[in-house]
Amino acid sequence: MTVILNPSPPASQAGTTAAQQAQPLLDGLGRAQIRTVSPTQFAGRNGSWIMELTDGSRIFVKKFNASATSPQAFARSMNFSTFARNYPQHAPSTPKLLAGDESTGLLLFDYCSGTSLAHLIVQDALPVSFAADSGRLLARLHSGPTDGLEPAGSTLPVQMLRFGVTHTRYLDFTLAELSLYPTLQQDGELLQALEALQDAEETNRKSPIHGDLRWDQFHLNDSQLNLLDWEDFCLGDPARDLGTLAGEWIYRAVLDTVTSRGGADSPPEYFDENSATTLISHRLAAVVPQLQELWHHYRLNSSTGDSQLALRVTARLGWHLVDRSMARAAMVSRLPGIERAAAGIGRRALLDPARYSHALGFGKD
Numbered sequence: 001m002t003v004i005l006n007p008s009p010p011a012s013q014a015g016t017t018a019a020q021q022a023q024p025l026l027d028g029l030g031r032a033q034i035r036t037v038s039p040t041q042f043a044g045r046n047g048s049w050i051m052e053l054t055d056g057s058r059i060f061v062k063k064f065n066a067s068a069t070s071p072q073a074f075a076r077s078m079n080f081s082t083f084a085r086n087y088p089q090h091a092p093s094t095p096k097l098l099a100g101d102e103s104t105g106l107l108l109f110d111y112c113s114g115t116s117l118a119h120l121i122v123q124d125a126l127p128v129s130f131a132a133d134s135g136r137l138l139a140r141l142h143s144g145p146t147d148g149l150e151p152a153g154s155t156l157p158v159q160m161l162r163f164g165v166t167h168t169r170y171l172d173f174t175l176a177e178l179s180l181y182p183t184l185q186q187d188g189e190l191l192q193a194l195e196a197l198q199d200a201e202e203t204n205r206k207s208p209i210h211g212d213l214r215w216d217q218f219h220l221n222d223s224q225l226n227l228l229d230w231e232d233f234c235l236g237d238p239a240r241d242l243g244t245l246a247g248e249w250i251y252r253a254v255l256d257t258v259t260s261r262g263g264a265d266s267p268p269e270y271f272d273e274n275s276a277t278t279l280i281s282h283r284l285a286a287v288v289p290q291l292q293e294l295w296h297h298y299r300l301n302s303s304t305g306d307s308q309l310a311l312r313v314t315a316r317l318g319w320h321l322v323d324r325s326m327a328r329a330a331m332v333s334r335l336p337g338i339e340r341a342a343a344g345i346g347r348r349a350l351l352d353p354a355r356y357s358h359a360l361g362f363g364k365d
Contacts, residue, residue: 015039015049018063021106022051025099032057045069050111060095060112064105064231072150073231074102079149080230083208090144090208092137092227112228114221121215121252124261131290133225134218134245135297142207142238143303151205152236156198156319161191176329184322193350197315201237204312209236213245215252239309242298243316246291246360247346250317251324253283254342280341292361310363314353317360321346 015037023034032053040048040060047063064073078100084091095112120126127133161184164170173181184190210217211232219226257279295310325343329335349356357363 012039014047014063018047018049018061018106019051021063021101021104022059022061022108025101025106025108026053026059029099031055058111059098060109062107062109064107066105069231072234074100074105074107076150076233077107077231080233083144083149083233087144090140092141093224094226094228094230112219112221112226114219114224114226116216117218117220118214118216120220122261127220127223127225130218130225131293132297135294136301137225137227138238138241138245139298139301142209142241144208146206146208146235149208149233149235152201152209152211152232152234152240154198154202155211155240156194156201158191158195158198161185161194174330175333176335177326180326180329180335184326187347189351190322190347193315194319197312197319197350200308200312200315201240204237204239204306204308205235207236207238209234209238209241211236211240213241213248215248237312238304238306239312239316242294242309243313244320246294246313247317247320247324249287249291250284250345251321251342253287254280254321254345255338257283257341258338276337276341280345284345288360295362310357311353313362314357314360315350318346318349318351318353318356322350 019034019037026032026034032055034051035054036052038050038052040050046065046069049061050058051061052058070076077097080091080094081097084094095109098108098110100107117126117130164185165173165181209232210227210230211234212229217227217229219228257276295313321342323346325335325339325346328339
C-alpha cells in the first residue's frame with residue numbers, strides 16, 4: 001500500500017501521483033515507504049522529484065512526458081543501466097537506476113547529492129580539472145562495446161529548415177521565433193552545411209554516446225564527477241558529444257561578454273560592433289585552453305584513428321550555438337543581441353569547420 005506521510009509543499013498532484021506509482025516499485029525492492037515529495041530545483045520537459053523515505057534515505061524519480069520526449073527514452077535509459085553494469089570500465093559515474101516501469105514512464109534512481117555544473121560555471125567555480133576529467137570520461141565511454149545499441153537518429157532540423165514547421169508549432173511561435181526562423185530557413189549555406197554534418201554523423205555512428213551533453217547533465221559530489229540523464233544513450237558519432245560540450249563552453253563565454261564574470265571588468269553600457277567584437281574575442285580566447293585540454297585528454301585516452309573527428313566536432317559546436325539561440329527565442333519576444341552574436345559565431349564554425357578547428361586547437365594531439 002502506498003503511504004504518503006506529510007507531502008512537502010509545494011508537492012503537486014503530479015508529484016503525489018508519481019509517488020503512488022513509485023511505491024510498488026520500492027516495495028518490490030524491499031525499501032521503505034515514501035514520506036515526502038519535493039520538486040527538483042529546475043523544471044524540465046519531464047517530471048522529476050526528490051522523494052524522502054521513512055528510513056531517511058532519498059531517491060530521485062523521473063516520469064517521462066510522452067508528448068515531449070522520444071518514445072525510445074525509457075528503453076535507452078534502461079540500456080545504459082545494463083551497459084554500466086556490464087562494462088563499468090567504460091561507464092561514467094552516475095546514480096544507480098533502481099527500478100523502472102515502462103507503462104507509467106517512471107524511473108527510480110539513487111539520489112545524487114552535490115552541485116550541477118550549470119550552477120558552478122555561473123558562479124565561476126568550475127573545477128580546474130573538469131576539462132581533463134571530461135575528456136578522459138568521454139574517451140572511455142566512446143571506446144566501449146556497441147553490441148545491442150540502437151543507432152542514433154539525427155537531432156539536426158534539416159527537414160524543418162527545408163520545408164518549414166507544422167501549423168500547430170507556428171501558432172505557438174514567439175515574436176522572437178517569428179523573426180529568427182525565416183532568416184535561418186532562407187540561409188542556403190547554413191542548410192547545406194547542416195546537411196553535410198548530418199550525413200557525416202550518420203556515417204560515423206560507431207560509438208556509445210551520451211547524446212545530450214550539457215552543463216546541467218554533470219554533477220559534482222565530493223570531487224566525484226557524475227554524468228546524468230541517459231535517455232539519449234545510443235550508437236552515434238563521438239563528435240556529437242564532444243562538439244556539444246565544447247559548444248556549451250563557447251556559448252557561455254559569449255553570453256558572459258555582457259557580465260563581469262571571470263574577473264572581467266564591468267561591460268560598457270553601450271556596445272558598438274568593434275567593442276563587442278573585441279570583448280567576445282577576449283572571452284573566447286580565455287576558454288580555448290580549456291577546450292584544448294578537453295581535446296588533448298580525449299585523444300590521449302582514445303584509440304580512434306578518425307582523421308575527420310576534429311572537423312565534425314567543430315561543425316557540431318557551431319550548430320550548438322545556433323540551436324541554443326533557437327531555444328532562447330522560444331522563451332522571449334525579442335532575441336538579445338548577444339544571442340544573435342552567438343548564433344553568428346556558430347554559423348561561421350558550421351560553414352568553415354577547418355578554419356575554426358585550427359583556431360580552437362582541435363586536431364592537435
